[in-house]
Amino acid sequence: MPKALSGGRVERRYFKARADAMDFARECQSKLSGLGSNLWQDLTPEETAEMAAHAQRLREQRGREPMTARKALEEFYRAQTSSRASARYLEHIRYEGRKFQAKFGDRNLAGIGRDEILKWLHSFKGISATSRFVTFRVVSAIFGYAV
Secondary structure, eight states: OOGGGTTTOOOOOOOSSHHHHHHHHHHHHHHHHHTTTTSSTTOOHHHHHHHHHHHHHHHHHHTSOOOBHHHHHHHHHHHHHHTTOOHHHHHHHHHHHHHHHHHHTTSBGGGOOHHHHHHHHHTOOSOOHHHHHHHHHHHHHHHHHHO
């Protein structure tokens, strides 16, 4: 029996005749084809409009060029400058951002994993865990802005 029809469990059935097995297979197939058909019926018009707007945003993102680490850093810095972040914070972004850009420069952000970032942070020798965390916070903010 398909997992989708048995609550995620694998269930084995035995039949005495091939015709019984074929009937059961047809019944499962008809149930599977109906799964999800009533998924949208309980949504309000506002929720449906929100889902449509989200789908449109996803379609628009398809054609865009991938966001690189360098581009994400530049856009994040520009956004922080225009939002009047403190001079100290901007200097901090520049300092930590240079390290991030030196390592990941023109790589696509989607291809950089959390484990890789943590490994990179732990490769810094002679700095405290607090300093690593500060760098991680800036990098996390860059990723958060890019999304």
